[in-house]
Amino acid sequence: MTKKKHIAIIGGGIAGLEAGSVLTRQGYKVTIIEKENKTGGLLNHWSSLFPDFSLPGEVLARIQPENPDLTLIHNTCIESIKKENGRFELFDKRHLKLYADALLLATGLSVFDASLKEEYGYGLFINVITSSDFERIHKAGQKLLTAQGDPPKRVAIIHCVGSRDAKVGNGYCSKVCCITGVKQAIAISRMLPECEVFNFYMDLRLYGSKYDALYLEAQKRHQIQFIRGRLSEVSENQDQSLQLKAEDTLQGRPLRMQADMILLLTGLEAARQNENLCKNNHLELDENRFFKSENMQYHRNCSRQEGIFMAGSCICPMSVNETLDSARSAAIEVDNYLTQKER
Amino acid sequence: MKMVVQQLADDVRLKEGMNACMNCGICTAVCPAAEYFEYDPRSIVVAVQSGNEEKIQQLLTSDTIWMCGQCMSCKTRCPRSNCPGIIINVLRKVSQATGAFVQSRLGRQQYLIMKTIGANLLRYGYCIHPSAVDIQNHPEQGPVWEWVYSNREEVYERLGANLDREGPGAMRKIATNDLLELAVIFEQSGGTVLWQSIETHSKNKAIELGLVDSQGNPCMDLYTNYLLNEDPEF
Numbered sequence: 001m002t003k004k005k006h007i008a009i010i011g012g013g014i015a016g017l018e019a020g021s022v023l024t025r026q027g028y029k030v031t032i033i034e035k036e037n038k039t040g041g042l043l044n045h046w047s048s049l050f051p052d053f054s055l056p057g058e059v060l061a062r063i064q065p066e067n068p069d070l071t072l073i074h075n076t077c078i079e080s081i082k083k084e085n086g087r088f089e090l091f092d093k094r095h096l097k098l099y100a101d102a103l104l105l106a107t108g109l110s111v112f113d114a115s116l117k118e119e120y121g122y123g124l125f126i127n128v129i130t131s132s133d134f135e136r137i138h139k140a141g142q143k144l145l146t147a148q149g150d151p152p153k154r155v156a157i158i159h160c161v162g163s164r165d166a167k168v169g170n171g172y173c174s175k176v177c178c179i180t181g182v183k184q185a186i187a188i189s190r191m192l193p194e195c196e197v198f199n200f201y202m203d204l205r206l207y208g209s210k211y212d213a214l215y216l217e218a219q220k221r222h223q224i225q226f227i228r229g230r231l232s233e234v235s236e237n238q239d240q241s242l243q244l245k246a247e248d249t250l251q252g253r254p255l256r257m258q259a260d261m262i263l264l265l266t267g268l269e270a271a272r273q274n275e276n277l278c279k280n281n282h283l284e285l286d287e288n289r290f291f292k293s294e295n296m297q298y299h300r301n302c303s304r305q306e307g308i309f310m311a312g313s314c315i316c317p318m319s320v321n322e323t324l325d326s327a328r329s330a331a332i333e334v335d336n337y338l339t340q341k342e343r
Numbered sequence: 344m345k346m347v348v349q350q351l352a353d354d355v356r357l358k359e360g361m362n363a364c365m366n367c368g369i370c371t372a373v374c375p376a377a378e379y380f381e382y383d384p385r386s387i388v389v390a391v392q393s394g395n396e397e398k399i400q401q402l403l404t405s406d407t408i409w410m411c412g413q414c415m416s417c418k419t420r421c422p423r424s425n426c427p428g429i430i431i432n433v434l435r436k437v438s439q440a441t442g443a444f445v446q447s448r449l450g451r452q453q454y455l456i457m458k459t460i461g462a463n464l465l466r467y468g469y470c471i472h473p474s475a476v477d478i479q480n481h482p483e484q485g486p487v488w489e490w491v492y493s494n495r496e497e498v499y500e501r502l503g504a505n506l507d508r509e510g511p512g513a514m515r516k517i518a519t520n521d522l523l524e525l526a527v528i529f530e531q532s533g534g535t536v537l538w539q540s541i542e543t544h545s546k547n548k549a550i551e552l553g554l555v556d557s558q559g560n561p562c563m564d565l566y567t568n569y570l571l572n573e574d575p576e577f
């Protein structure tokens with residue numbers, strides 16, 4: 001029997017874990033390298049998942065791969081990749097070297113830094129929070145409270161923060177924040193039935209199956225109000241409540257609103273190290289700084305460098321179920337590549 | 344006559360101001376003019392973007408385009424890097440050039456602005472100069488200004504300015520050479536042509552309104568008076 005081929009996976013989020021588990025079952029040796037002390041990626045921080053409010057822990061429990069051919073390395077951030085004699089060498093800061101016959105990138109997402117959008121007041125005004133902050137509060141089983149310690153009577157949820165915005169250099173749509181906004185509006189309304197919730201959107205991009213049903217539920221059962229207009233700026237009142245300026249574009253009138261809290265649906269960006277990973281090989285980033293596919297339609301999981309593949313949201317923002325699909329299709333591409341090389 | 348759409352496109356500023364609008368409303372929300380008037384920069388951008396002759400023609404003859412205060416707050420915020428303020432500038436120019444401006448009350452006031460701020464600029468090198476804000480023509484300034492105006496030499500001296508004199512300092516006299524340069528810039532950049540256009544179209548409007556002297560020539564004193572007392576329609 002020939003020696004088992006070795007595949008290195010960079011990133012131990014759900015994409016990396018699922019691809020790793022498929023590939024070991026196919027008979028490969030797999031090493032997953034994760035920069036944090038824990039695998040699971042962003043899912044570790046979320047409270048419940050759209051569109052069915054299932055728990056991230058359930059997803060994670062199903063995909064924790066256990067296989068003698070699978071090695072997990074924690075606390076290691078891969079900084080560069082080199083191709084040498086048909087194999088790949090990986091390096092971290094401490095000169096860890098790892099060889100692999102094929103490489104799978106699953107570096108995932110990073111969340112837009114909301115303080116860059118200064119006019120929205122994140123980091124300046126104490127009652128402005130982000131969608132990630134809300135997930136953490138919710139996950140900890142806490143009630144949403146203002147900084148003064150009261151349950152908010154009115155919360156405004158702001159769409160497209162750091163997405164679709166030339167001013168921050170992100171022209172693209174982050175795709176999952178609209179539905180996250182609907183999910184969180186419902187969560188707030190369940191948590192604080194007395195609280196009025198407003199979503200300020202420009203387009204509601206509820207593309208997935210069941211997403212529109214959730215929108216309907218938000219309106220019908222929870223009286224969430226959707227206002228078509230993008231937030232222009234926020235200012236703080238003396239009592240630390242907030243004033244919003246937007247246009248109600250369906251009325252064609254400027255609108256001022258008072259709110260006790262503002263929740264910013266921050267956009268999703270590619271992981272920061274990706275740029276370094278593109279040095280010394282043919283990997284490329286696309287115009288949004290995600291990994292560029294060899295072909296948008298047919299080879300979404302193949303990179304511009306032969307032998308390097310991509311899985312999950314390092315290709316573009318995606319939901320959990322799409323990420324898992326992407327991981328499985330990436331595993332097929334890796335397998336195809338290694339079997340063809342064999343012949 | 345060129346289509347207005349083409350006339351707008353001929354102004355290089357349109358390229359800078361107009362990328363593509365996605366109707367987000369951020370410009371209107373931040374716009375100080377929208378707070379006071381029936382004014383919506385977003386819909387102006389959308390009308391220009393539509394390329395529809397009729398809609399644009401309507402803008403050129405409307406009060407709306409004269410409500411913008413040119414503060415450019417919209418420029419810093421637009422997520423598509425449009426600048427409604429610049430687009431409005433281009434609309435204003437085409438309105439002045441085609442004479443469409445005389446069809447709206449705020450547009451007609453171009454004549455007053457030209458005769459005051461425009462004339463000041465060429466004469467003094469300042470948009471507004473204390474000596475130009477005389478008492479007869481500016482009753483709105485009230486009794487305090489009347490006193491300041493009458494004692495302006497001493498008042499400006501007390502304030503450390505250098506009113507109308509050679510040398511450095513606030514409100515100093517602008518050197519004749521500099522004023523000549525300014526006049527050349529005005530001429531070369533198309534200012535003179537617009538000036539004449541505003542003058543001609545305003546005179547025609549005066550005739551249309553019957554504000555004429557005994558020979559049937561437009562009487563611009565009457566016209567000025569008419570403009571100052573015209574009722575706001577909004």
Ligand SMILES: Cc1cc2nc3c(=O)[nH]c(=O)nc-3n(C[C@H](O)[C@H](O)[C@H](O)COP(=O)(O)OP(=O)(O)OC[C@H]3O[C@@H](n4cnc5c(N)ncnc54)[C@H](O)[C@@H]3O)c2cc1C
Pocket residue numbers: 010011012013014015016033034035036039040041042043046048049050051076077078079106107108109110111131132135176180183268271273311312313314318319320321323
């Ligand atoms: C606020 C918010 C709420 C969301 N809610 C939902 C929801 O309810 N339902 C849903 O379907 N989706 C939701 N999503 C989307 C969901 O988070 C993603 O689909 C999912 O995280 C994608 O998984 P991933 O493995 O591709 O990436 P990630 O979860 O980002 O995992 C990537 C992993 O790679 C590691 N890594 C990155 N670079 C390196 C490197 N150079 N070396 C080593 N390790 C590296 C990271 O540390 C991380 O562990 C939400 C997103 C946000 C922002």
Ligand code: SF4
Pocket residue numbers: 159160161163164172173174175176177178179203204205265267
């Ligand atoms: S998904 Fe919605 S909130 Fe997110 S960037 Fe796209 S349109 Fe904006």
Ligand code: SF4
Pocket residue numbers: 363364365366367368369370371384385388420421422423424425426427
């Ligand atoms: S801010 Fe820009 S994109 Fe938004 S409505 Fe105004 S011009 Fe259009």
Ligand code: SF4
Pocket residue numbers: 370373374375376377384410411412413414415416417418427428429
């Ligand atoms: S430049 Fe004009 S349109 Fe733009 S914000 Fe200022 S007043 Fe409004």
